[in-house]
Amino acid sequence: MVSFTEVLCLLLVAVLWGGTNPFLKKGTEGIEEVKKGNALLQFLGEVKFLFLNVKYLVPFLLNQSGSLVYYLTLATTDLSLAVPVTNSLTFLFTLLTGRLLGEDIGGKRAVLGMFLTMLGVTLCIISSVGENNSSG
Numbered sequence: 001m002v003s004f005t006e007v008l009c010l011l012l013v014a015v016l017w018g019g020t021n022p023f024l025k026k027g028t029e030g031i032e033e034v035k036k037g038n039a040l041l042q043f044l045g046e047v048k049f050l051f052l053n054v055k056y057l058v059p060f061l062l063n064q065s066g067s068l069v070y071y072l073t074l075a076t077t078d079l080s081l082a083v084p085v086t087n088s089l090t091f092l093f094t095l096l097t098g099r100l101l102g103e104d105i106g107g108k109r110a111v112l113g114m115f116l117t118m119l120g121v122t123l124c125i126i127s128s129v130g131e132n133n134s135s136g
Contacts, residue, residue, distance in 0.1 A: 002081055002128045009073040010085050016066025017086075018093025020059040022101050027056025081128045088117045 027050070034049050036042040050056045074082055092114055099105045106113075 002078065002125070003076075006073060006077045007085075007125060009069055010077065010082055011089065013066045013070040013073065013086050014089030014093050016062055016069065018090040018095075019097045020063040020066070021090075021094040022098040022103065023059035024056065024063065026101070027053055027059055078128060081124055084124055085121050088121050092117050 031046055031049050034042070034045045036045045050060075070082075070086065095105045095110060095114060
């Protein structure tokens, strides 16, 4: 049976993943300026750039904490609910956070897509709750 706590955990994961995606994108700005002599040095230079960059490192750590919550939540949550709910809400929170940061999210079609995503997530949750209540 899906619990309110599990739904909140999946929502938290979506917020941590989706809310950090636009910040991760902004944190990588300037990485193209890293120029090294060979592929290994280039890779190491880019890793150094990212992990010494607070604008990248803080969202990265928050994003990874979302992965930890997701991993722990999967132990008790049905995959057929966890995966679509988390992935679709992550997309939604990425769009909303990007919009708050001034990114163009695509106008009316994007808003319609967000609405349809929320409708689909709601149906998944209702269906999961309904299945579990009728089988118990």
